Amino acid sequence: DAKTTQPPSMDCAEGRAANLPCNHSTISGNEYVYWYRQIHSQGPQYIIHGLKNNETNEMASLIITEDRKSSTLILPHATLRDTAVYYCIVSGNTPLVFGKGTRLSVIA
Amino acid sequence: SAVISQKPSRDICQRGTSLTIQCQVDSQVTMMFWYRQQPGQSLTLIATANQGSEATYESGFVIDKFPISRPNLTFSTLTVSNMSPEDSSIYLCSVGQGASTEAFFGQGTRLTVV
Numbered sequence: 001d002a003k004t005t006q007p008p009s010m011d012c013a014e015g016r017a018a019n020l021p022c023n024h025s026t027i028s029g030n031e032y033v034y035w036y037r038q039i040h041s042q043g044p045q046y047i048i049h050g051l052k053n054n055e056t057n058e059m060a061s062l063i064i065t066e067d068r069k070s071s072t073l074i075l076p077h078a079t080l081r082d083t084a085v086y087y088c089i090v091s092g093n094t095p096l097v098f099g100k101g102t103r104l105s106v107i108a
Numbered sequence: 109s110a111v112i113s114q115k116p117s118r119d120i121c122q123r124g125t126s127l128t129i130q131c132q133v134d135s136q137v138t139m140m141f142w143y144r145q146q147p148g149q150s151l152t153l154i155a156t157a158n159q160g161s162e163a164t165y166e167s168g169f170v171i172d173k174f175p176i177s178r179p180n181l182t183f184s185t186l187t188v189s190n191m192s193p194e195d196s197s198i199y200l201c202s203v204g205q206g207a208s209t210e211a212f213f214g215q216g217t218r219l220t221v222v
Contacts, residue, residue, distance in 0.1 A: 032208060043200055043213035044151070046109075051208070087150070094204035094211050095141045098151040 003027065003090045009103040012082075018075040020102055022088030025069040031092040033064060035073045037084040038101070044087065047073065078106045110135055110203050114214035121191055121221050128187045129217045131201030136181035138205050142174070145198040145216070154199075157184040191221045 005023040012018040024033065034049040048055055048062045050071075055062045061074040075082055087101040111134040121127050131140065140157040155176055156164040163176035178184040188195055198218050204211035 030207075034210065041198075041216075041218070043112075043215045046210045046212060049210055093207040094139050094209075095153050095156060095202065096211055097153065098143075100150050 003031075003097075004088045004099050006086075006088050006099065006102045008100065009105070011105050011107055012075075012078045014080060014106055014108050015077055018078040018082065018104060018106070020073040020075075020086050020088075020104065021070065022072070023070045024088070024090045027068050027090050028092065031090050033062065033068075033071050034089040034091060034096060035060070035062065036087045036089065036096075036098075037082075038087070039081075039084040044098075047086075078104075080106050080108060082106050109210075110137060110212045112201055112203060112212060112214035114201050114217050116217055117215065118218040119220070121219065123192050123221055125191055126187055126189045127191065127219060128185050129199055129201075131184045131186070131214055133182045133203050137203040138181075139203065140178060140184045141202040141204070141211075142176060142184070142186045143200040143202060143213075145200060147197070151200065154186070157186075188219065191219075193221045195219065196221045 032049050035047040036044040038044045048060050050062045064071045083106045085101040085103050089096045113132045115130045142154040143151040145151045153166050154169045157176050157178040159178045175187045198216040200216045201214040202211050
């Protein structure tokens with residue numbers, strides 16, 4: 001079973017920051033937080049992952065709370081192409097176990 | 109990152125037949141996995157493809173229905189046997205290098221059984 005809880009859906013205005021929350025209150029010390037997204041009819045795309053420090057790459061930022069029980073994925077300037085299902089996954093190793101994710105709709 | 113090619117990208121098959129899906133990676137990888145995504149659902153892990161030994165199947169999936177081969181570190185196949193309409197899904201190959209690293213996915217094979 002997935003170890004994370006995400007809202008089923010969210011909307012975001014184009015050009016604004018999209019903040020996607022994830023709860024993982026049972027995370028273990030050696031488990032990472034991974035974010036993937038799946039655009040319709042495509043394979044999941046890796047976005048970012050982290051252990052306890054905040055992380056940033058060209059796609060997004062990952063903010064992990066100090067107690068590691070929750071995190072937020074931030075897309076700084078959402079575009080229509082960011083419309084997708086976003087999966088937050090907690091794992092200490094592969095393979096990854098997917099939950100239901102958050103369906104993000106970016107609206108013009 | 110790894111580039112993963114899956115073939116075929118889609119197929120329509122008659123019930124009772126079998127389909128073999130190929131997964132080719134552009135570099136040697138430690139771990140390869142097969143997932144299924146039923147319509148409107150999330151991804152479900154079918155099995156871990158082990159190089160040189162039998163695959164490790166998740167609960168609810170059996171070798172007779174989903175035989176898997178992994179002859180080397182860059183290639184694997186998944187066969188969906190004796191298909192029924194309930195097997196209509198997207199089948200995805202994934203690769204990883206182990207703990208703390210990201211996993212990558214192919215574009216999937218969209219299977220429709222009629």
